Each structure stands twice: as structure tokens, then as C-alpha cells.
Amino acid sequence: MSKTAVHIENLSVYYRHTKALSDICLDVVAGEYLGIIGPNGGGKTTLLKAMLGLVRPYSGRVEIFGGPPQKKRVQIGYVPQFSAVDRQFPITVFEVVLSGRIDPGLRPFHRYSQRDKKQAEELLGRVGLADIAGYQISELSGGQFQKMLIARALAREPRLLLLDEPTASVDAVSRQQIFDLLAELNRDMTIILVTHDLFAISSQIRRLACLSGRLVYHGEPELTDSVVQNLYGCPVDLIAHGVPHRVLREHGEDSDKDD
């Protein structure tokens, strides 16, 4: 039997009096590649933050590799939402990636080791940013910024990678590069990817969860009309982007529509 990476049991989360997540049950097996989709305000980011132990459950529990998130989150690589990061902060690309190597112990006069620096350089090479390592982050394009955040998450040497809309504000070429990279990374680690962009769901995602306050659907990455109806409250025309199969089963009259 495979090991469980994430175990979520009857999780509910409130923001003051607003219910953000309701009675979520979800298991993610180690090595899995799970995509979470859903409308804005559907609780996708909240679910990721619950896995990171950044929001407190109102009821239910979350386990990461069999332990509480606060203890296990050092094994998680986290790529936060693009808009949640200050893009004007005076820091270089290299320094951002290097900060992923930080020693959490609040050691006085903590300095990054040569090994840390070498690893940061390697990761920058891997995501294709080696040339612009010395740039200020304010000079980056959306795609470069997202790749930098992924490199920083990888610097943690994570077993589990959580990404919050890593293709938001990203051009088409970078988007493909990011998905290729994630597919490659999935050989070594569990990946959970949040997006509200239905087109971002590529053939590489092996399982799909649809979140709209509650878990509407969970399973094979193929959506039915009723799921989408439940999720968005209206029928949405779903066509997967540059992938061999449709995310949504063909539905009748406009079956020829493709991109």
C-alpha cells in the first residue's frame, strides 16, 4: 500500500462567521499529482493554507505525512499566490531562491553556506533563470516571477509541493515550461496544484478535486456537466488546452470546438 502524503478528515474552516470550507475529506497518496479547481472564493487557497497549518481548522483535522502540519511543513515546498508576494521588495532573484535554504532555528549571525548558494544556483538553472539571477525581482515578467517562486520552494528539498495558481499572469510559453517542469518534479515528489483556470488542467494531472466551499468532485481528471454545474453554478464549456483528451466529455452540438 502506498504512503499517505495528505490526510484531511471532515475539515471545516471559518473566517469569522463566513464558512470557507465545509466538511472536506481528502486523501492524497505520496507521489500523486492532484489538481484542485473551483471558482473564486471556493476555498482553494484556504485548503492549501490548512495543509500548511497557516489557518486553524474550526473542526476536523489535517495530517501531513502522518503528523500535524505545523511539524511537517518543513517538508513542504510552497508556491504562494502571485498576488500575495510583494513584487517591489528590494531583493534579487538569487536572494529569493537562497531564502528557501534558511535555517529555521533563528541562529544568530546565520549565513548561507556555500552548499546553499550552489544549490540555489542549480535550481535557478533548472527553472531557466540562471541568466537573470542578479536581477531585482521588480524587473521580472510574470512567468519569470512564478519560476523563481517555484525554485525557492524547491530549495526546501520538499517531499510535497503545494502550488497556488502557478500559471497566473504567465505567458503561454512559460506556462508550458512550468507544466513540463512540474511533470518532471512529480517523479520525485507529491504535487498539489490549485488553480481557477480550467485550461491549466493538463493531461499530466492525475487526479482532480473540485472545490466550491465543499468538495464537489474528486477523482479522475474528467469532468462531467453536472460536476461543473455544481461547481460554477452554470454550465461552462471545458476544453483542455494542448492535451490529448478533453477535461470535459464532449457535449453534443459544439463538439468540434477546439483551440
Place this chain on the structure above:
Amino acid sequence: MIEAIFEYQFLQRALLACLLASVTCGIIGVIIIEKKLVMMCGGIAHTSYGGVGLGFLLGFEPILGAFAFALLAALGVGYINRRGGGKSDVQSGLLWSLGMALGIVFISIMPGYPPNLGTYLFGNVLSVTGSEIVLTLSLTLVVLLVFIIFYNYWKAYLFDAEFAAVAGVKCALLEYLLLVLVAMAVVVLIRVVGIILILALLLAPAATAGLLSADLKKRMIISVALGWLYCFLGLWISYEADIASGAAIVMVSVLLYFLSAAAFLVRNRIGRKNGGA
């Protein structure tokens, strides 16, 4: 003024106090701008007035009262911010007024002739005493050391606190520590520019440095140098023209910031034109 510096101890003390203040300003100013804590900082500064009033009322050193109140305000705002989530500008604004009100009440119920509060409200660096220099020096050293010792943690925390927390860094501790440093900075600055004028000296050098460098460490160093320059110029004008030192320093700081900002605007426009042609 130059000969006078060698002659008069009060001028030497004033310049030393200014130097120490610019070190604190340089570091804390850059942080509060990046972390958008300007309102919180103003709140902490003004709350300290209550401590000044209490000091006069109960007969202890008002600057210590100011420190205690600033510290309480910092920790209080930090706690509310963590528990309540955001909205700290509301609490800061309320503390801002509450601190001033408490100060007024304490002074008004104080028996006898009301003390000269101008020194605390608007600063009077020319009347700094030896013991105040010792206090300023120790607080400046604490701020500087705490910042240098945890530099990489500060950088990670300031850039992205959430990621730092996930990486296992104790961000709550850093957050409270930062607020305590802000309270210390407030105390250092009260004697130089006064409670009401603190924000200008915290913001002007740091904001000008922000125009000049995109590197955090360099920004802080430039900010310290500029703070020192502004204080010196202000002090010189105050000495020559016989006007209040705090007000002179603030006027110089703000004026030079706007001049630099305008110069950058013009330079960028010219640069764009040349680049586009």
C-alpha cells in the same frame, strides 16, 4: 557653527543624539516603509505621549514613561493584528488619539504649574542630557545588533512572512521583536524631533534612499547617511536662524525628499525620451 561644536558640550551632545537617531531611523524607516507599517508606527509614537504625561504626574523620568507606553502599544497592536487579522490601522489610529488624550489628562490632573511639553512634542535636541545620551546610545545599539544578528531572517520575513513561516522560521517572534524595535526607535527619536514630528524623520531618509538603491542593505546604509545629513543641516539652520531644532530638521528632511523625488521624476522622463528615440 563648526567652531561652536568644539566649544559647547550641548552641541556635541546634540550631534551625537542626531547620529544615533539616524542609525535607528535608517534601519527602522526602511523596514516600516517596506512592511507598510507607517500608520502603526505613528500610533506607537503618539501613544508614548501618555507615558510622558504619567511620568510628569508621578514624578519619574518622562522618557521612561514614553518607552513603557510605546512598548505596550507595540505589543498590543501586534497581538490584535495577529488575532484579529489585518485592520491594524484602525487600532493604531485609536491608540494614536488615546495616547495623546491620556497624556493631556495626566498633565491636567497634575498639581502645580504645567511642565514644558514642547520638548517631548516637538523635540529639543539641543537640551539633551548626558543620561539621555546613554539611554539613546543603548537603545540604538540594541536595534542595530538585533538587526545585524538576524539579518537573513529579517530579509526572509520582510519579503514573504508566510513562506518564512512555512520554512519553520518563528515569524510571530520576529513580528513582536520588530514592533519592540519600533518602540525603541520612537524613544530615540522623541528627543530629536518630538512625538509629533517622528514620522517625517523615519520616512524621509528611508524613502529618499529607496529612490537611490534597490538593494536592502545599501538602502539602509544610505538612509542612515541621509538621516545624519538632514539632522546636521536642520541643526545648523536651527542654530543660525534661531528656530526650533525639531521643526528645522523635519523641514529639511521633507523638503530634500520631495526635491530628490522630483529630480528622479525629471531624470526618468528624460531617460525615457532618450531611450525611446
